[in-house]
Amino acid sequence: MNQRSLLGALIVTIVVMLRAAPATAEPYLAVMTGYKCNVCHVNPTGGALRNDFGITYAKVLLPAETVDNTLDSWTGHVTDRLRIGGDLRTDWSRDTAPNSPSTQAFALEQFRVYADLTILPDRLGIYVDEQVAPGGSQNEEAYVRYGSTTDGFYVKGGQFYLPFGWRLQDQTAFVQQVSGINMTTPDKGVEVGWEHSAWSAEFDLTNGQANASTGSGYQVVTQVVYTKPIWRVGIAGSSTQSGAGDRHMGALFAGLRTGPIAWLAEGDVVQDDSLERTLVGGLLEADWRVLKGHNLKLTAEYEDPDRAVRNNQQTRYSLVYEYTPLPFLQLRAGYRHYFGIPQNNSQNQQLTFFELHGYF
């Protein structure tokens, strides 16, 4: 069996063994390359629309096979001032939980389109991230941006994702669930950011998800990241003031490259004042670049939904294979196994998925 056949067999094997949630960020690539998020993404905090270099990376460096000439002209630019992009993810998944019938289905997980309009080069722009399917059109991000997102200060105003820890592809990761900050929960407000050399910092003042319908309260989020070529470390904090009860959160996260493996780790602590509850979430992820265009992702996660309650901890382990045969096309297959208290079926389920991801 030659190398290609072996890889094919490996993919098929994994395919028959997770469920993915929609999103577009892959921070392991940043750790693997030593880049800051703004090197590949228009949004300085990462995710969604890719910039010129991000498109080049997607065309040349990420896939197993490059396509000569035909894609050379595609840079995401419709005009000099308007850039567009998108992600479409569709999958087949199978859920199995104790004492419940297994289910399997094909699904369109997401089709999202992005646009960035430059009004004044390097100073003023408008950014939109719109989910157009499934269901009706739904705005994820829409903001006005003033300032430089590559070196110096910038200000965003509108609706956007909050910066808090790793912006993972999997929105169901425990650290994303514990904090409640992920790429399905944009918030409205303003963000002041600073990008300089190895430093990235953001300060956000927003409504807070808990205050969405109350017209009172606010949320403050701050994040600082220091990035070096083979490692980085970040710290984030958040405080939500709400009539229903305040919430305070902290996160410490780090990345490290050792040879072909990128390591990501994050620990979150959340304090709910009104509930007198402390939650803890942890993530460890290893991404092994097996070959160009092939990535094996292993994750181990931990969640304690209430430190004051004993015997309620949950863990989750995932194995995901990502194959990018061609520019702008990725095949993902994975398996996740949840372990929780035995009396809760959903905390002990197994998910298998096979996903087709097209992007531009």
Add this chain to the structure above:
Amino acid sequence: MNSRSATALSRSGMALSIVLLAACAGNGDGLDANGQPLVPGGSAPSPLSADFESIQENIFTPICSVCHAGASAPEGLRLDAADSYNLLVGVPSTEVPSLDRVKPGDPTDSYIIQKLQGHAAVGAQMPDGCPTTQPCLSATTIGFIQQWIMNGAPPAAATATAAQSAPLAVTSIVPDNMEAVNAPPPQVMVAFNHELDVSQLSTLSAHFEKLATAATSTVIAQVPAQISVSSANLRALMIWPAAPLSAGHYRLVTDATSATQISDIGGQQVALGAPDERGETVISTFDIEALP
């Protein structure tokens, strides 16, 4: 960074990975299925599964019906065990009427899923206040609701079976009995224990009457009503005001030309409403309190 530091960091990463890999899930001792400490003398609910009975017991009753119950239920959506199914399945949401709260077979276009996931076009993510004052439902928990919807959103099997052996009867009217609600109800729901014969709907008509006072039957305004039964749930008759109701005392009565009996698909009949002293058939009476 020099190679020694990199090695040290690498070893730290390895150590952290071993710790995480070795972390064990809780054994659940002393906890109920939701991971909460058992109350002495209380009984633990059955584990969550993708059927309505389990979802009601594990999610709607302990979490949602804290707010979504009684006269002050937001959007008129009561998620107590008696009313939740009939007010969810095949019923248009009040925030986005183009979407049913639960659309059998289509979790993506079911408004409840959008609200639980925080994707809904209107209002806050549910449970209200999550994640600040209480945890949001986890993706896996929402997954069980999605799976139930994908399976066609069937009612609780035990309830449906037991009702078949009983005569056709009204099981619930929301709102009714001079109940005071703090917002105009989007509809009056009349629930039955059997599936209705929808071919007879055209013989039914009704209207809302606004009364001068709760104690008198002096009508000061009338609002026409539309009657419907969702094909997704043939056990619930929905009566919709043609225009929003304002604060005041109301009763819902059948028109003079309307039939006053309704049949199930087996031919059994039951009266829709009860006659008052004026000979009108009253289906429901309720008050809408003026909001502060």
